[in-house]
Amino acid sequence: MEANEFLSAMKSGRMSRRDILQMLTAAGLTMTMLPVGRAKAQDGEAIYFTWEGYNDPGFHPGYTAKNNAEPEGPVFGDVEEALTKVRSGFKVDVVHPCNLDLKRWRDADVLSRSTPAASRISAICSRA
Secondary structure, eight states: OOHHHHHHHHHHTOSOHHHHHHHHHHHHHHHHTSOOSSOOOOTTOOBEEEETTTTSGGGOHHHHHHHSSOOBOOEESSHHHHHHHHHTTOOOSEEOOOGGGHHHHHHTTOOOSOOTTHHHHHHHHSOO
16 A cells, blocks of 8 residues: 555545554564664775764765775764664664763673774775
């Protein structure tokens, strides 16, 4: 059922409350079953998980110059969202939490000093 059909049926009363709850439950279960593993990037590209706005190419010209591409950059809106996602198994090469939250991230045991992508990381963090 398309979203417009669902809304129309709901508004017109063609769907019972039970039908509506079944549809919403199915949608919610579908969302929880989506894969949360590693963000998809091309071979050799770093995954840079950062705040919205920090994925701007001006923040990582060294990486762009070295790799002729932008790093894969999933973004988060707040630190709770980011920490929850990383705790659930989302694998990234570089994550950019706020410095006030570093202790919490360390206590959650989600930070690592070294990664297989160490050479790619230094390119992200350097200026051209």
